[in-house]
Every structure is written in C-alpha cells, then in structure tokens.
Amino acid sequence: MISVIIPVYNAAPYLRACLDSVLAQSYTDLEILLINDGSTDESPAICRQYAQSDARIRLIDQENGGVSHARNVGLSNAVGDYITFVDSDDRISPDYLERLYAHARTHHADIACCNLQELLNGEPVELNTPKVLHPRLVTDQQELFFDFVDGKEATSVCAKIIRRSLATQATFRPIAFGEDQVYMFDLFTLSPTVYLDDFKGYYYIRNESSATLSSGTLNLKRNRDELQMQRYKLDHLPQSVHSLYPRYYDRYAMSVCVLAKTATLLSDRSQRKGARKAILAEIQAALQGKQWISKRNRIYLALYRYLPWLYRILLLIKEGRSHLSEKPSSC
Numbered sequence: 001m002i003s004v005i006i007p008v009y010n011a012a013p014y015l016r017a018c019l020d021s022v023l024a025q026s027y028t029d030l031e032i033l034l035i036n037d038g039s040t041d042e043s044p045a046i047c048r049q050y051a052q053s054d055a056r057i058r059l060i061d062q063e064n065g066g067v068s069h070a071r072n073v074g075l076s077n078a079v080g081d082y083i084t085f086v087d088s089d090d091r092i093s094p095d096y097l098e099r100l101y102a103h104a105r106t107h108h109a110d111i112a113c114c115n116l117q118e119l120l121n122g123e124p125v126e127l128n129t130p131k132v133l134h135p136r137l138v139t140d141q142q143e144l145f146f147d148f149v150d151g152k153e154a155t156s157v158c159a160k161i162i163r164r165s166l167a168t169q170a171t172f173r174p175i176a177f178g179e180d181q182v183y184m185f186d187l188f189t190l191s192p193t194v195y196l197d198d199f200k201g202y203y204y205i206r207n208e209s210s211a212t213l214s215s216g217t218l219n220l221k222r223n224r225d226e227l228q229m230q231r232y233k234l235d236h237l238p239q240s241v242h243s244l245y246p247r248y249y250d251r252y253a254m255s256v257c258v259l260a261k262t263a264t265l266l267s268d269r270s271q272r273k274g275a276r277k278a279i280l281a282e283i284q285a286a287l288q289g290k291q292w293i294s295k296r297n298r299i300y301l302a303l304y305r306y307l308p309w310l311y312r313i314l315l316l317i318k319e320g321r322s323h324l325s326e327k328p329s330s331c
Helices: 012-023 043-053 067-077 096-106 141-149 179-188 217-235 239-264 269-292 295-306 308-318
Strands: 002-008 030-037 057-062 082-085 111-120 136-138 160-163 194-206
Touching: 002 012, 002 067, 002 096, 012 030, 012 043, 030 043, 030 067, 043 057, 057 067, 067 082, 067 179, 082 096, 096 111, 096 160, 096 194, 141 179, 141 239, 179 217, 217 239, 217 269, 239 269, 239 295, 239 308, 269 295, 295 308
Parallel strands: 002 030, 002 082, 030 057, 111 194
Antiparallel strands: 082 160, 111 160, 136 194
16 A cells, blocks of 8 residues: 655645546555645645545644644554655646556665656746656665755655655654755665656646745745755764765855845845844854865855845846845945
8 A cells, every 4th residue: 555645735726636636546555645734725625525535535634733744644644555745736647656666666665756747837847856867776875865965866755655664764844945855864864775767757836826936035934944954964964975074065055155145135125134144153154164165155155244235236137136236335
C-alpha cells in the first residue's frame, strides 16, 4: 500500500482536480489521507464528498497549524509501506505512483523520485524547480549532499515516494517556506538509497496569486525562512560529507545576500530600515567564515553593509526601476 498525504487549506478551486488525479492512478492499492488544516472555504465539504465516495480516503480535521504540522499528522496516521506527499493545488499523472513504485521495488530504493512539470495558469513554463537530469540509482551519501547543496535534485518532498520506515524517522519543522528541503535533508543524513527518474509525473501548479510569486513583505518572510533553512543544513551537515562544508557555507551566505536584496527593494523606507538591523547582524555572522564565501557574495554583502544607498541604486537599475531611486541618505 502507498499512503498519499494531502494537506488541505483553503484549496477549493484546485482540490477536485487534485483528488481526481489521485483517484485516477493506475496503481490502486492506496490510502489517501486528507488533512483538513482548519480550512474556512468549501474545502472541508469537498473532502467529505470524496471521502464518502471512495473507501480509500480518510479525512482528518484539525485546527489550522500550518503545512508542516498537517504533514506530520499525515505521517503519524499513515499505514502504507510507502509515503507520498501531494499538495492540494497540484496534480499527478495517471502512471505517477505505478512508475515510482516499480523503481523502488526494482532497485530496492528507499526513495524514488521524478521530475516536476511546472504549470503557470494552466500553461507549461520553464521548470524553475530542481531537475533530475538523467535516470540513475544513488547509493553514495556524498553524491546526495553534493547535488542537494544547490537544490539541484530531489530537494522537494513532492514528486517522490518514500519508504515509510524511513519517512517516519524525520518530521517537518514549523517554517513556512523550505520545510520540505529541511525534511529531505534530514532523511539524507540517514544514508538512503535513492532512485532518480527524469520523467515528468508531478504537475506543480502556480498561479499569479501564489505565495512563491508574491513580492514585498511576504517574500521578505520567505527569504528569512530560506536563511533559517540554509543555516540548519550548515549546522547539521554529517561529518561523513564535511568536505562539502565550504559549498554549504557559501550557499548560506548567498541566502543572506538574497534577504538583503529583498529588503532593499521594498518600496517602504521604514520597512527597509526596520529590516536592516537584523540583516547587518546576519552579515556579521556570515563573515566569520568569509574564507568560504565567494568573491561575488562578499562584494554584495560589503555593499549592503557599507554603501546601502549605492547598493539600492544599483539594484533599482538592474531591476529596471531606476526611476524609483531616492537620495543617497536612504537605506
């Protein structure tokens, strides 16, 4: 049996398409766990309708606790031999589970993954998520963490099935963005065998209002979580792959650069100044390992630290927004 865990929060416009794609799987030995995370729209009614129509569906209602908590509830209730996670606004191809399960069985893999096809407003777009470049079996932990450092492959919790005995050895941490990367990082520390397939079986749905396409303060929150995620990976890198520490450190420093850039491009001056003190503290912490930071990232950090007005003007020019530039006294 494969347990399909679907956290649901105010997903009514997309939920039926998601559930229909799961019920249309050519692999049918499933349990489908719908974790209603305190939805206030029509999602609970849709979940109940589907649960009444198919005995494989179990609905679990809970107060809103976030996607990490919902996935953890799914993990603790799943009984399948394998686990797969599907977001309630995404879809999967009809042969998605059959193909991944076949790989897991054939190659004795703890994790089997595939590529994602990204859709924006229903149209395929250039994939902006990690890609599997060619099918292969990975048994070497060094290779897993080498690919993982830059988010190249297998970093998302979606587009894969995971042996339940492995999946339940980690939990999702309560951050809004990047929680799946931390979860997969924790699984990789357990040295799993991973099979990568380059077929596109998971449809990752974007829309104009999605959080990942938003700007301003929401992106600032997202980048803070990204920084927290990169710091966690740096602090918990296994000793067996410690030769990769400089690469992980530079990726951590890059996340500080991204946070500084996002704060600098905020249109509200008081918000920019409010964010600056905390970012300067992050820069000071990052520069303690400056020998591992690339020259480009060191330049960005120095510009933000010592010449914030010039840094902002250069960013505005690069973004095609030079008409928004202000006097040099502004941050």
